[in-house]
Amino acid sequence: MTRRTATPHGRGRETHETSRAQTAGASPGADPDARLAEADGGPGDRSESRSHGESDGGRKRTVLISGASVAGPALAYWLCRHGYRSTVVEVAPALRDGGFAVDFRGAAHLTVLECMGILDEIRRHSTGGGSAMSFIDERGRQLASLPPEFAGGDLEILRSDLARILYHHSLAAAADGHPAPEYLFDDTITSLTPAPDGVHATFARTPSRTFDLVIGADGLHSTVRRLAFGPERDFVSHLGYYVAAWDLPESAGHLAAQAVGYSEPGRIATVGRTPRRSADPGYAGEAFCVFASDEELTHDRRDLPAHKEAIARAYAGAGWRTPELIDTLRAADELYFDSISRVDVPCWSTGRIALLGDAAYGATLGGMGTGSAIIGAYVLAAELAASPDDHSAAFTRYERRLRPYVTQCQEGGRGAGAFFAPTTQEAIDARNAALNDPAARAAMLQQGHDLSTAITLDDHLPAERTLHPTGTAIDLT
Numbered sequence: 001m002t003r004r005t006a007t008p009h010g011r012g013r014e015t016h017e018t019s020r021a022q023t024a025g026a027s028p029g030a031d032p033d034a035r036l037a038e039a040d041g042g043p044g045d046r047s048e049s050r051s052h053g054e055s056d057g058g059r060k061r062t063v064l065i066s067g068a069s070v071a072g073p074a075l076a077y078w079l080c081r082h083g084y085r086s087t088v089v090e091v092a093p094a095l096r097d098g099g100f101a102v103d104f105r106g107a108a109h110l111t112v113l114e115c116m117g118i119l120d121e122i123r124r125h126s127t128g129g130g131s132a133m134s135f136i137d138e139r140g141r142q143l144a145s146l147p148p149e150f151a152g153g154d155l156e157i158l159r160s161d162l163a164r165i166l167y168h169h170s171l172a173a174a175a176d177g178h179p180a181p182e183y184l185f186d187d188t189i190t191s192l193t194p195a196p197d198g199v200h201a202t203f204a205r206t207p208s209r210t211f212d213l214v215i216g217a218d219g220l221h222s223t224v225r226r227l228a229f230g231p232e233r234d235f236v237s238h239l240g241y242y243v244a245a246w247d248l249p250e251s252a253g254h255l256a257a258q259a260v261g262y263s264e265p266g267r268i269a270t271v272g273r274t275p276r277r278s279a280d281p282g283y284a285g286e287a288f289c290v291f292a293s294d295e296e297l298t299h300d301r302r303d304l305p306a307h308k309e310a311i312a313r314a315y316a317g318a319g320w321r322t323p324e325l326i327d328t329l330r331a332a333d334e335l336y337f338d339s340i341s342r343v344d345v346p347c348w349s350t351g352r353i354a355l356l357g358d359a360a361y362g363a364t365l366g367g368m369g370t371g372s373a374i375i376g377a378y379v380l381a382a383e384l385a386a387s388p389d390d391h392s393a394a395f396t397r398y399e400r401r402l403r404p405y406v407t408q409c410q411e412g413g414r415g416a417g418a419f420f421a422p423t424t425q426e427a428i429d430a431r432n433a434a435l436n437d438p439a440a441r442a443a444m445l446q447q448g449h450d451l452s453t454a455i456t457l458d459d460h461l462p463a464e465r466t467l468h469p470t471g472t473a474i475d476l477t
Contacts, residue, residue, distance in 0.1 A: 060085040060179055061388070064201055064211040066189055067218035069096065070159075071357030071373035073166035075217060076181040077116060077173050078381030085179040087211070088170075089203065091223075093186040095167055097160050100245055100286065100336065101127050101274060102370040103153030105448065108455050109371035110154065112378045118169050125161045127276045133259040135432055138319040140260070144432035149445060158276060162370070192227045192353065199352050213391055214353045215380070217373070220343060221301065222359035228350055238296045241340040241417030243365055244311050248284040249331040255324065256285025261420075262320040263428050266292035268421045269315065269322045287325055290365075290420040291315070296339060307337040340364045340417045342410055348403075349395035356380055361406040363413030372406045375455065405455040412448065 061084050065072045068090035076086040104110060104122075113119040135144040167183070174180035184206055193200040195210050202208040216224025226232060248256055248271070259272030273285040291314040299306040308329045315326050329335070343362040348355045357373035379402050383394040422428045434440040 061212045062087070062198070062209075064089065064189075064199070064209075064214045066090075066214070066216050066222070066224045067357075067359070068092070068167065068183060068185070069163055069217075069219065070102075070166060070370055071217035071359075071377050072215075073163070073170045073181075074116070074374050074377035075215060075356060075381055077166065077170040078377055079384070080170060080173040080178045080181055082381055082385040083178060084381075084384070086170075086181040087184065087209075088181055089184045089187050089189060089206070091186075091188040091218075095160070095163050097334075100159055101156050102159045102162060103156040104371050104374075105153035105368060106371075108375055108457055109368075111457055112374050113155075115378065116169065118165055121165055121169075122155060122157050122162065125157055125165065125276075127156045127158065127274055131259045131272055131274075133261055133270065133272060135435070136260045136262055136320070138262070140320065144435040146261075146435060147441065147445075150448075158274070159370075189223055189227065192224070194351055212352065213384075215356050216353070216359040217356040217377075219358045220338065220341060220362045220364065222355065224353065225345065225355055225359050228353045229345065229355070235343055235345050237342050237344065239340045239342060239364075239414065239417055240294055241290055241292050241421060242297070242310075242314070243336075243338060243340055243417075244287075244289045244291075244307070245336040246287050246329065246332040246334065248287055248328050250282045250284050251331065252284045252325075252328050255321065255328075256287075262318075262322060263421065264318055265425055265428065266421055266423045267314060267318065269318065269320070269325055271325065287328065289315070290340070290417055292417065292421055292423050293339075301338075304335060307335055308332070311337065338364055340413075342414065344410075348399045349392075352391060354380070354395050354398070361403070361410060363410045363416075365413055365416040368409040368412065372409050375457070376402055376406070378457070402455075 063079055063084050063086045065075055065086055065088045068088050072088050072090070076088050079086045104113065110119060113122060132148045133146040134142045135146065137143055170181050184203070187203050187205045189201055190204055191200075191202045192214060198210045198212045199214045200208060200210045201214065214224060214228070216222045216228070218224055220236065221232060225235060229235065256271035256273050259270070261268050261270035268290050270288045271285055272288070273283075277283050289311065291311075293314070297310055299310065311329060312326055315322055318326075341362075341364050343358060343360065345355060345360050348360045354360075356376050358369055360376075361372065362369055376398075380394075380398045383398045383401075384391065387394040387397075418427070419431060422431055434444070
């Protein structure tokens with residue numbers, strides 16, 4: 001079996017394997033408040049004689065980024081623009097497919113996309129906004145309606161389309177003479193060891209290397225966080241719910257012709273279709289389910305049959321057409337299934353290693369994770385460029401400037417499970433009543449708007465808005 005690397009000239013497709021990793025030398029438990037107090041309040045001195053990404057000897061600084069979904073390629077783009085040489089390692093054999101949507105909300109999200117030169121491209125590939133969804137009873141009668149702006153934000157796009165745009169855009173940034181990011185698919189980091197001149201990384205497939213810096217942008221179940229900071233249980237809190245989503249097979253027929261959600265205490269089953277995917281071969285819609293579970297399920301995260309069994313148990317005896325929906329799981333080749341959890345890391349960096357996106361401040365559902373990851377990549381890269389010879393100061397400013405904002409976003413996601421799957425009939429009725437009340441709906445939307453506008457980028461990075469190149473169209477087919 002071959003593995004693949006990706007440069008501006010090509011990419012391939014294989015299957016992946018995982019390996020047991022060993023941790024090395026980190027002390028992440030330092031008091032973040034004390035460390036934050038040591039950094040100055042503004043950007044460091046910028047070198048006049050060399051690129052931000054060059055060392056004193058003129059060598060391009062190297063950064064290993066784990067994760068090629070959203071945060072990783074976004075960071076690779078910005079580091080490329082600043083003159084750093086990035087390597088992005090991704091356990092999946094290729095850019096991930098799958099049609100579920102993510103959204104951007106508020107001026108801060110849109111400003112960063114504009115700064116990257118991809119805002120128009122994302123608009124061209126947008127889903128057209130979220131779809132209204134009806135909450136129904138067992139006989140299919142509407143009880144309440146969830147307006148489209150609740151789901152779609154200001155701009156909604158399929159996650160797979162966003163990942164491809166970011167990937168291609170990061171490679172295109174090298175056209176101006178900057179070092180092209182290197183992508184290593186079908187691989188994973190197995191150890192990280194501090195070295196005198198950087199961090200020595202070993203991989204499951206690629207020969208080991210030493211990098212100046214390492215960034216974990218590898219999600220809720222981050223490998224970098226586990227290797228350098230400690231076990232997942234120390235940082236990830238289960239919030240009492242699980243979420244599952246999968247594509248419906250053609251045999252589902254018109255099950256998802258209308259976007260509807262059927263609630264019973266502690267569980268909801270919803271179906272719907274994304275218009276942008278209507279031409280996909282065999283596309284019949286998507287299922288999205290949330291169910292309550294006080295106990296964390298103990299199974300391998302990659303065990304698809306175990307996931308399907310857990311979902312089937314959770315929906316046993318449910319009304320409406322739920323049995324028909326759960327039956328479609330048998331034909332699902334891919335399934336998103338995870339706990340609704342929150343990530344809290346006391347300090348986002350240790351030595352030359354830092355965390356970004358869900359690895360540092362994730363919330364599975366409702367926490368504006370995609371927008372926060374994009375903003376985080378923007379801020380982190382700018383701070384590294386501002387202090388090219390002092391990564392510690394850069395990491396400190398990055399965390400201090402971003403943490404208040406993302407913490408508020410995380411709080412917004414804390415109630416997502418209870419909103420979708422209230423655990424009592426009284427709570428279901430109360431949710432439906434609120435959605436039927438124009439004033440209550442407006443208040444909920446305003447709350448989301450307030451969260452999305454809780455950071456003003458111009459106050460932090462006033463010079464960066466002039467950095468982006470002209471965006472170019474990207475063919476995602």
